[in-house]
Amino acid sequence: MLREHGGILKVTRGEVTTEYVSEFCGASHSRTQKNLFVDRSIKDKLDDILQCGIPKNTDYPKPSKWNAYYALVTTNSQPVSKPNIVVIDDFEKLVAETVDMVKVTGSGEQKEYQVLPPTEKEIPILPFDGAGLVTPECASRWAEELDCRSKWTGRRYIPSCFQFRCLPSLKGEAFTFDLKQFAIEKGVSKIVDLGGKEWDIFTDQIDMIVTKSQFKFWNLYLDDVGLFDCQKWKSAFEEEVHGYRRTFNVAKYADAPEDLRNTSLLSYQPLQTVRFTFEEAEQLVSDSVGTYERIKSSVDEFLKYCGVSEEAEYIKPYYQALQYNHALANDDYVRCKMQDDIKRMKNELLSGKQRIHGHYEVFCPDIYGLAEYAFGLDVKGLLPNSWIIYSRYWTERGVSEVDVIRNPHIAMEHRVCQVATSAEMKKWYKYQECTIVSSMYDTLALALSGADYDGDTVCTTDDVQIINAVKREMEFGNGNLIVKDGESGKELKSVIISDVPGLMEVNARGYKNNIGSVIDRVTDLWTLSELYPECRKYIKIGTIVGAETIDFAKTGENAFFPDEVLKFLKDKKKGYWMRYLEKNLSAAQDEALSMSNAEFFGGDPDKKKRFVDYDCNMNRLCHLAEQKIAEIDKQTEVMAGEEFDYRTLLSGNVHVNRDVYRKVQISQDEYKKLADGIRASYKSKDKNEKANISLRYRMFYEKCRAELLYIVPDIDKLLDMLILIYYTKRDFRDNQKSKDLLWNAFPEEMIARAKSENINKQVDFKKLSVKHHKNNLAESKKKRTGKITIASIDRSDCTDNEVTFYKEDREEIRKLILKHKIVKRSDNQVKYERLIAVLLYLSRKMNMQTLTLRNNCPGELSYQNIAMLAGVNNDFIKPALKSLKECGVINIETMQSGDLKIDVLYYGKPFGEVWFCTENYNQAGVKIRDYFRMDKAA
Secondary structure (H helix, E strand, O other): OHHHHOOEEEEEEOOEEEEEEEEEOOHHHHHOOOOEEEEHHHHHHHHHHHOOOOOOOOEEOOHHHHHHHHHHHHOOOEEEOOOOEEEEOOOOEEEEEEEEEEEEEOOHHHOEEEEOOOEEEEEEEOOOOOEEEEOHHHHHHHHHHOOOEOOOOOOEOOOOEEEEEEOOOEEEEEEEOOHHHHHHHHOOOEEEOOOOOEEEOOOOOOOEEEEHHHEOOHHHOEOOOOOEOHHHHHHHHHOOEOOEOOOEEEEEEOOOHHHOOOEEEEOHHHHHOOOOOHHHHHHHHHHHHHHHHHHHHOHHHHHHHOOOOOOOOOOOHHHHHHHHOHHHHHOHHHHHHHHHHHHHHHHHHHOOOEEEEEEEEEEEOOHHHHHHHHOOOOOOOOOOOOOEEEOHHHHHOOOOEEEEEOOOOOOOOEEEEEEOOOHHHHHHOOOOOOEEEEOOOOOHHHHOOOOOOOOOEEEEEOOHHHHHHHHHHHHOOOOOEEEEEOOOOOOOOOEEOOOHHHHHHHHHHHOOOOHHHHHHHHHHHHHHOOOOOHHHHHHHHHHHHHHHHHOHHHHOOOOOOOHHHHHHHOOOOEEHHHHHOHHHHHHHHHHHHHHHHHHHOOOOHHHHOOEEOOOOHHHHHHHHHHHHHHHHHHHOOOOOOOOOOHHHHOOOOOOOOHHHHHHHHHHHHHHHHHHHHHHHHOOOOOHHHHHHHHHHHHHHHHHHHHHHHHHOOOHHHHHHHHHHHHHHOHHHHOOHHHHHHHHHHOHHHHHHHHOOOOOOOOOOHHHHHHHHHHHHHHHHOOOOOOOOOOHHHHOOOOOOOOEEEEHHHHHHHHHHHHHHOOOOOHHHHHHHHHHHHHHHHHHHHOOOOOEEEEOOOOOOOEHHHHHHHHOOOHHHHHHHHHHHHHOOOEEEEEOOOOOEEEEEOOOOOOOOOEEEEEOOHHHHHHHHHHHOOHHHOO
16 A cells, blocks of 8 residues: 555645655654654655765665664754764673573564573673763853753753764764863874774864764765775765755753752652562652652642742743742642642552652763773773762762662663762763763663663662662572573565655554553563562563564564463453552543442442452552551641632722623633543543643633633733632632633733732734634634534444334333333433433444443443433433343443443334434434423323
8 A cells, every 4th residue: 555655645735735755753753653744845855955965776774773763853952063073983892791591583473482591691782882972172062052051050061961963863972071181191192983094183173982883874874995984974964955054963961960859759660670678668658658748738848849940841820820829729729730739649659659869860881981992092991890880979979889770671670889989080070970970891781671872861779778679689680681592583675765665664563563562561470470480481571572672673573472471461450559550540440430330230349350459569569658648648638828819819890791701601611622522532641642732722722812802902801800700700610620721821910910910911902803813713614513422333334324213112111111110200200211212222223232331431422422312410320220220121231441331122112103213313312302301201
């Protein structure tokens, strides 16, 4: 299909059709199954710029790698002064270590994994993989161009390192190091590049050393004898193409030392891979829960937890107002928002996340050793032994031992390292104020889930409980490096880089890889590991599967968990603690509902359990946190203080304009529909999806703001009216979520009112009129049907089924109610008649198939939609279904999700004189409601 259409996507807007063609699918795109298309008319020019002299007919042997690295240009970055670069070869060495080998044979879904006994092996490592060096002079220029300032103090500083991007596909981390002073003191100046050419750091004015691992397409710039030609690349890079000059860019840079946090929230993965004694667990949980107690009882501590500060990029408007007016903590709306965030923190603690003393910093190699290698000296480095690091932060605090951790955390990506320091280290690592410098004599990078030095960050902590637990695991042999024994499967065949369909086929293969599902399965294995010894073996296999999944860009090979592991996990339920993970909160609610439904409708509640209290490390941490948090919640009220009076937000006396009140009512109805629709369709936590949702809300708030200002252009008067509406009118004052519109459509104005400041903002009525006109045009295109939708029917083969109801049907329904004596009151009789008729109609519509009743799911068959069709209250449906089940009219099965499977056993009397015939369930609902009325009740 891709070949047939040439990888072209046609999009029609009105009468104009634009052709788009696939251009980028990097590693982050592949993980989220996305592909970036560009207008076909600009593709050739874009490729001329991005390919930087690489011929379009180049046959690239690793197409998955091409796709991943070609898309690096989509990274957000800022141009800086182009450095004078020399590219050197990578340095490789061997390190002896005891490892756990996993032998891999076969390929694809036929791949087999065998865990071998621990063995001593020499492991090849690249001690400077992904790392380069930049002189302090060049780093200083970049710092000025990027305006590098401390978020805390505003002080200008030179970052320890810069993550850079450069065409075509140069990427990595440039660590600040005084190369020229090093050369002077060592009496050297010559650097031999990857192609064998000699450069002089002084006469050639070299600013930056780039390693081969950072130049992904170096082998596409070769001379006539097959050697790397740096000048060939530089000439192509500096050539102006289609009026565009290529730039050297920086994507990120290291924090200022004063901006490093003293504490971090550690995710559950690193904690599940070790076992704590009761005393260790007690202390670990107590430290985190103590933070919870402070946050719950103090507005200032709460704001600090939420990251509220003058330097924060974004602060929710009501929290920004809370900084200046603590009485807002007792405003029902703001208090509700605070309680939501406190509950979120509580769930974080209950799901195993712990607040520890420590933080994340950029992972750095021994750059002194890299300088030695660059100048052709004996490579020794300054960190002389294995499992030692240099850290200015920890050294200044007198800490001698830390645990080093990295995500993604699959097996046991912990390593305890000693913190080393010396006068020489302080001198040559002078600029490494915010990095963790590692030794070149161990496998630390490999042990940390295959880390490299291209901008990866690692967490370090001096938490004694974690350090002791990690040491025990290492002593038990549970922390060996896990190594793959075997070659990767057959690589995809080479692809011409201009072959769009061919490259898209490679992208499609990459979509099948999902590191998240690998980590989820390994998490399940860790939860079961204390009960089932074989889990340790499966975790080692999972480590290799995870590495293969991440490395698809390099290998082009999909990774699969073997059937043996999948069969083991098939009937195993998740650990109790996992109910508190954000992604499982709805599942935990479904579990409670399904157990309640099973008990209500006469089933076995235990069979509906989805989370089990296994004897495992994470469940023990969870229960400790539950106990301590319950004690705090009993004793500590959410911060109490000065009473809030909404009148302090008013600037004068006004009367509410009737048009404003009506517009607010309409806007609130629209907001509810928008929020319900987003809630029903929002499934993933993908940051792009979150951004799209934020955009939809922001556009809605902007529309509301424009429409309200069009009615009353005086912002002060309008805001007074809105405050009176939301705080005094019955329709709004008791609905706390309704104030979302007030705070988000007028954020700056509400903050100013909280600070008792004047607004003094003039409204451009001309621009406002244009917005109003556009809003009216958009509104006129909407369909205002007021009808319900049931997507499961609309999407099915039964959507066109026409259902005939007969007069005999309605008489039989009435007789059925009387026969079973289901109701005693005539108004309930009408409700049951309508409900049975609706269920019977839907059942016939679906050819008597099972109906799935979804819980709280707008747009699907739900309690709410059945209630609307029948014209009854939502609360009536559930007990009525139970009564109908007991009478044998329907059969109900409660699902694990809390949904109900309903089989309508009553067939009615489908013959005789026709009552109505329609394929439209909304029309059927009207007919049913119109006939079964109180004035016709028996």
